[in-house]
Amino acid sequence: MAVLTYREALRQALTEEMERDPNVFLLGEEIGRYQGTFRVTEGLLQRFGEMRVVDTPISESGIAGMAIGAAMIGLRPVAEFMTFSFALIAADQLVNHAAKILYMFGGQMAVPVVFRGPAGGGAQLSAQHSHSLESWYAHIPGLKVVTPATPADAKGLLKTAIRDDNPVIFMEHAKLYSTRGEVPEGDYTIPFGQAEIKRPGRDVTLIAYSQPVLLALHAAERLAETEGIECEVVDLRSLQPLDMETVLRSVRKTHRAVVVHEDHRNVGFGAEVVARIQEFAFDDLDAPVLRVASADVPIPYARNLERAAFPSEEDIIRAVKRVLA
Amino acid sequence: MKAEVPVQKALPSSLTPQRLVELYRTMLLIRHFEEQCAPAYRQGKMGGYMHVYIGQEAVATGFIAHMRDDDYMVCSYRDHGHALARGSDPRRVMAELFGRYTGVAKGKGGSMHLVDVERGFLGGYGIVGGMVPLAVGVGYGIRYRGGDQVCLCFFGDGAMNIGPVHEALNMAAIYKVPVVFICENNRYAMATPIDFASAVPNLAERARQYGMPTRQIEGMDLLEVYRHAEEIIHHVRTTPEPFFVEVLTYRFEGHGIADNPTNQALYRTKEEVEYWRQRDPIVSAARFLLENGLATESELLEWDAEAKQQALEAVAYADASPEPPLEELYRDVYTDMEVPEWRY
Structure with missing residues (x-):
């Protein structure tokens, strides 16, 4: 390929x-x-x-x-x-x-x-x-x-x-x-509404899309290496239609989930994912589902402020540890 | 603004007496159709916003007369007259206003969103000026396929103050799309007079800067509209390039059903309305037919009665039609996927 x-x-x-x-x-x-x-x-x-x-x-x-x-x-x-x-x-x-x-x-x-x-x-x-x-x-x-x-x-x-x-x-x-x-070469198409497990894991489900998928994968590698925590990374790929089946299957296995996106947290897409998880898999959860997202501020210019505004690997790692605590 | 009493004119060479009578009867149908709307609304048969075309009939009738079967048009929410002039079934148009399943959009669009895809009527749109960029795309599609159709784009004077219209006019000229931009200047954007709302009240003058031919024409006289529309559409079809035409017209009724005479008194006088009613396009067309021996008094009465009958039949049909089944709620959101019902 x-x-x-x-x-x-x-x-x-x-x-x-x-x-x-x-x-x-x-x-x-x-x-x-x-x-x-x-x-x-x-x-x-x-x-x-x-x-x-x-x-x-x-x-x-x-x-x-x-x-x-x-x-x-x-x-x-x-x-x-x-x-x-x-x-x-x-x-x-x-x-x-x-x-x-x-x-x-x-x-x-x-x-x-x-x-x-x-x-x-x-x-x-x-x-x-x-x-x-x-x-x-x-x-x-x-x-x-x-x-x-x-x-x-x-x-x-x-x-x-x-x-x-x-x-x-x-x-x-x-x-x-x-x-x-x-x-893949040639006529390669992916149907909408099919999330993909980008990394299998047993402990925590990380749900992401777009660039934060890479962030979640890096965080998952670090957690595996340093803490022995195995995260499953679910890439939603399309938000509408939304493949909740893959998300719920993963959550039913790990019992813990963190949603990661770059958009602001307040009324962000993560809120919808969390709402559906609690609606359909409430009894499978061992911890509240957390969201890692951008700060609810206009994105600032200064490098340090911008870095602090966007979600980071460290933010994901902290959230994972919290749902496991 | 001048609106001289129409004088007797010779018939344009392309217009046979028979065709003129057809167009006259189209205006009668629009008038009677619209006159049935307010009572039906008051009886609770219709809801929402409802904007009638009374007074402006010559504009849609005179332009749409020159459309070929394979041409396209889009228009604003004041769209009943355009649908009828294009030949849509008045019964199905009325059924749409009644929110019935037999309506042109299965009752899901209502008064502002009439449509007749088979006749190239690509819809009435409720956002002022929103359809003007769409018309550029339709025109681009025509060019893309190498066709010689045109797209007529009807909008009001209010649309001239919304940004996307100016983006669209510029792009239309850049890509030389075969679109006729027909600005129906009925003098008021809701209650705001155009000579207040536009720093340059001559809208054809404003549009001239976009590098396309423009013209300001009288819109209360069917023959006048017909004559200009013929030239303009021919020019756009054969050149091709877009054309902007400002049509001076007037709505005799309020902006919408809620704009009653008390509200109208806040922005226009009875004398002004009366002045324009004296220029009623149906009256002047009738006078022309009579004076030129193209119709008799009794024929005029007969056609009037027939148009009224058609409008009444449309109301009866709409009233007898079923509401859309509840499954329609979730249909047509997407072409290919179901929307889940979130109901416990």
């Missing part, structure tokens, strides 16, 4: 889907001539031409609306947000339009569109450029929300997203673009 970066895996998925289906086209800021702010779309303008790799002005509502409109007549646009912090400008198009069109018109018009780009922070991007906010999208009926953590998942899930007939919020992570991993 080829070893690719997360970025290359995404590009491979886009390329393969554009070759497979002439209805797939890309639009977004700096994706063509500039080759993509994070180079995900590098070379695609040269390969597919400007009709299919559409550079846009800085007009997020316009980009989102244009993608939705094209999808309404059967094209399969993949719109890039330079970061998901900028998707907030297009919130009306995502929430009031993309998510509602199928339902409010009685199921007659599907919106097969993908909105993708990096979410999250961690590179001193400060208050306005560090958002994840996946819980906002997962909150909206009609949207699917996907959060790959590895190159293989990035490829398999993006191909599935492009083939999906519903609007998909596909959240990448800037800190993952250069990470490497084995990626």
Whole structure:
């Protein structure tokens, strides 16, 4: 199997889907001539031409609306947000339009569109450029929300997203673009709603998605080496649909769980996971389920403050020890 | 704003007397349909917001007359007239307003979200200006496939003050999409007059900066709208490039059902409303038909009675239709997956 970066895996998925289906086209800021702010779309303008790799002005509502409109007549646009912090400008198009069109018109018009780009922070991007906010999208009926953590998942899930007939919020992570991993070649797709156990373990279930999966895996290695604690790391991969079966199966085995995400703790996606665990596996729990997440503050610039705001391996280790105490 | 009493005009060459009569009858149908809405609302047959098109009938009728079967259109929540002008079944439109399963969206959209995908009517939208970026995407899709369709995008004067509309107009011009932006300027965004809300009250003038042809036209006269719409749609279809047209019109009723005469007195006078009612597009079209020997008084009465009958039948059909079954609550959230019921 080829070893690719997360970025290359995404590009491979886009390329393969554009070759497979002439209805797939890309639009977004700096994706063509500039080759993509994070180079995900590098070379695609040269390969597919400007009709299919559409550079846009800085007009997020316009980009989102244009993608939705094209999808309404059967094209399969993949719109890039330079970061998901900028998707907030297009919130009306995502929430009031993309998510509602199928339902409010009685199921007659599907919106097969993908909105993708990096979410999250961690590179001193400060208050306005560090958002994840996946819980906002997962909150909206009609949207699917996907959060790959590895190159293989990035490829398999993006191909599935492009083939999906519903609007998909596909959240990448800037800190993952250069990470490497084995990626199956060719027509590799991963169905939504299938969490994956990234590391088996017997003592505590760590539930994560996107970049914090790597954080959880590192914390799990350290706990295994230093304390002999074996954590099971469950990568949700998609938040809507959400595979609670895999989570509950793990919790029923370990009886203890910690949810890890980079979004703020307050009303974050972890709250939903915890609520469902206590609802369906209350009697299996030996300790309260804890959440490791970003501090409920605007993300600060200063390196030390930013580091303190984001969840860390140490935070995970402390939480694991606490549920075992 | 000037709105001269229409003078007798020659028929545009593309418009046969028979077609003109059809369009006149479309306006009659819209008028009678809309006149049935308020009583039905007051009887509790409808809920939500309800915005009628009375006074503006010539705009949708005159533009949609030039749509081909394979063209597209989107519009705002004041959408009953557009659906009817496009040929949607008035019974199913009324059933949607009644929230019934036989409605155009199975009763799940209501007055603001009419749709008729088969006729290329891609929906009425409830967020002011929200459909304007969508129209750019539809236009881009047409270009992408190499088609020669057009997309008509109807919105109100209020939409000219919402940011995404300006993003969309700019992008439409950049990508040269075959979209006709039809700004129905009925002078008030809810209760806010456009000459207060827009620093440049001439909206065609405002749009001119986007690098597409623009025009301001009179919207109370069917023939005038028809003539301009023919030129504009032909230009957009054959060039192709977008076109912005501001249509000067007026709604005789309130913004929505809650905007009653008492509320309307807060922003417009009876004299102003009366001034515009004197320019009723249905009256002026009737006068034209009579003066040019294209219809007799008795034919006009007959068509009026038939339109009213159609509207009454639509009400009866809607009233007799079933509500959507409860399973519909969870249907159509996604094309391919169930939403769980969280109920104990």
